[in-house]
Amino acid sequence: MRGPRLPSAPPVLDLITPHLEQAGPRTAVSDPDGGLSYAELRRLTLDVAGSLRALGVRPGEPVVVRSRLSRWAVPAMLGVLYAGAYYVPVDAAFPAGRQASVIKASGARFAVAEPDGTSGPPDWSTLRTVIRVGSGRRPAADVLPQAPGPEAPAYCLYTSGSSGPPKGVLISHTGLGHSTAARIAHYGPVPPVYLLCSSISFDSSVAGLYWTLATGGHLVIPSADPLDTEAVAAASHAHRASHLLTLPSLYEALLDTAEADALRSLRTVIVAGETCPPGLVRRHFAELPDTALFNEYGPTECTVWALAHRCAPADGQRDSVPIGRPIPGAEIGLVPGGTGGEDTGELWVRGPAVALGYVGDTGAETAFTGDGAQRTYRTGDLVRFDEQGDAHFAGRADGQLKLAGMRVELSEIEYLVREHTGAAAAALGVARGRSGPPRLMAFLVRPAAGFQPAELHTALLRHLPRAAVPRSVHTVERLPALPNGKLDRAALDRMAGERLSPAGRSVR
Numbered sequence: 001m002r003g004p005r006l007p008s009a010p011p012v013l014d015l016i017t018p019h020l021e022q023a024g025p026r027t028a029v030s031d032p033d034g035g036l037s038y039a040e041l042r043r044l045t046l047d048v049a050g051s052l053r054a055l056g057v058r059p060g061e062p063v064v065v066r067s068r069l070s071r072w073a074v075p076a077m078l079g080v081l082y083a084g085a086y087y088v089p090v091d092a093a094f095p096a097g098r099q100a101s102v103i104k105a106s107g108a109r110f111a112v113a114e115p116d117g118t119s120g121p122p123d124w125s126t127l128r129t130v131i132r133v134g135s136g137r138r139p140a141a142d143v144l145p146q147a148p149g150p151e152a153p154a155y156c157l158y159t160s161g162s163s164g165p166p167k168g169v170l171i172s173h174t175g176l177g178h179s180t181a182a183r184i185a186h187y188g189p190v191p192p193v194y195l196l197c198s199s200i201s202f203d204s205s206v207a208g209l210y211w212t213l214a215t216g217g218h219l220v221i222p223s224a225d226p227l228d229t230e231a232v233a234a235a236s237h238a239h240r241a242s243h244l245l246t247l248p249s250l251y252e253a254l255l256d257t258a259e260a261d262a263l264r265s266l267r268t269v270i271v272a273g274e275t276c277p278p279g280l281v282r283r284h285f286a287e288l289p290d291t292a293l294f295n296e297y298g299p300t301e302c303t304v305w306a307l308a309h310r311c312a313p314a315d316g317q318r319d320s321v322p323i324g325r326p327i328p329g330a331e332i333g334l335v336p337g338g339t340g341g342e343d344t345g346e347l348w349v350r351g352p353a354v355a356l357g358y359v360g361d362t363g364a365e366t367a368f369t370g371d372g373a374q375r376t377y378r379t380g381d382l383v384r385f386d387e388q389g390d391a392h393f394a395g396r397a398d399g400q401l402k403l404a405g406m407r408v409e410l411s412e413i414e415y416l417v418r419e420h421t422g423a424a425a426a427a428l429g430v431a432r433g434r435s436g437p438p439r440l441m442a443f444l445v446r447p448a449a450g451f452q453p454a455e456l457h458t459a460l461l462r463h464l465p466r467a468a469v470p471r472s473v474h475t476v477e478r479l480p481a482l483p484n485g486k487l488d489r490a491a492l493d494r495m496a497g498e499r500l501s502p503a504g505r506s507v508r
Helices: 012-022 038-055 073-082 096-106 173-187 204-213 229-239 248-257 278-287 313-317 410-421 453-461 489-498
Strands: 027-031 034-037 062-067 086-091 110-113 129-132 153-158 168-172 193-195 218-220 243-246 268-271 292-297 307-310 331-334 344-350 376-385 391-396 400-403 406-409 425-431 439-445 472-475
Touching: 012 038, 012 073, 012 173, 012 204, 027 038, 034 038, 038 073, 038 110, 038 129, 062 073, 062 096, 073 086, 073 110, 073 204, 086 096, 096 153, 153 173, 168 173, 173 204, 193 204, 193 229, 204 218, 204 243, 218 229, 229 243, 229 248, 243 248, 248 268, 248 278, 278 292, 278 313, 391 410, 410 425, 410 439, 410 453, 425 489, 439 489, 453 472
Parallel strands: 027 218, 062 086, 062 110, 086 153, 110 129, 193 218, 193 243, 243 268, 268 292, 439 472
Antiparallel strands: 027 034, 153 168, 292 307, 331 344, 344 376, 376 391, 400 406, 425 439
């Protein structure tokens, strides 16, 4: 299945540069501590680029950008691109060990940091020089971006580590330009005020940053903490925000937090990065009936997104919310030979926005094939197609468990648990004792009043094989999350293991 045709997209800097040169005093990016006009953003971007070139940065080499989620991160990243290098974003709010491991893995000689003297991670030893935004060490009044080749890298993002060791995903200028042009084509009206609610170390930040600046909009950073829903609500109200992209779980928390008028200005809300529950669609249209809601899907390896679905109120009554159809310029299909039937299988994505591959990974050919616009990525995600031709996420091809001889899918069970308990959130942990099969444990956040575990057990037996029914149920204040807000599966499994008795039985 192919998405709408998209003409060859220009490099993303060709989209941004006219606004840097012409927008003048209009605000480009702001955070709680201040803002930068387009003229100021241009000056700081050229300063970073000139400093890096004077230091001898080579075309196509990595440069670390270490910053909190702040206005300073933007000229740092753009400056690296103008210098002809590619950037590796490192969120200064992440654990020091995580920062150091990414910096070391990147192989970078140089780093760009915030101007305020924020201390670095414990080990900067792999870096030769650290420059700070606005330092003015090597200003360059007219640094033009070097014309990148079609396969020149633009940035490298390290996966969240939710499963397996982190990998550095290398995205090309072609991929970034195509992804941004596809977003402009798909969504139509440009985002005049976009709320950026994602760490710089995760790809959802890429969507809003380049989409907004490539259309001359105002990028608003509500807080250095992407999970601060109170700050998001306040920023939406203060700036009359028009666009927002966030995790479904964080959007639900935002609806819990925000007062009635704080989100009324939003024209478009996009949820991505997690399964969108039908209940969230129902709630969105009940509270913001005039605001469009989109459900996006896309791994980091596809430059943020690959499919999208505009939600309708009827989606709130379905068993699952579609992830939709391919975006402009993309092609999707199923890996042949699957066991789920002709309408279900492992998804592959093809197009110019597919990543170049993994940094230093000699096994990349197992995930990536082809070149250029024919580069194809095998996602490892299972999808099914409904009668209308829309794709639905159906779990991971490698994320199944075999219990009592039967294969079970965690996402399916979690959906049923949430529906039958009325919980604000629900997830499963897998406890593996010294002997016997793995045991499933359910963790609930704010179940409905009067909830009884025995009733859940009976209800689940009506839908699932006995082996797939959680052995015990536990109420917690919150589910463990990774730094980007996604569910931390490894922490859930540890929690489940801690609740096993010495004999290997679940403890309620």
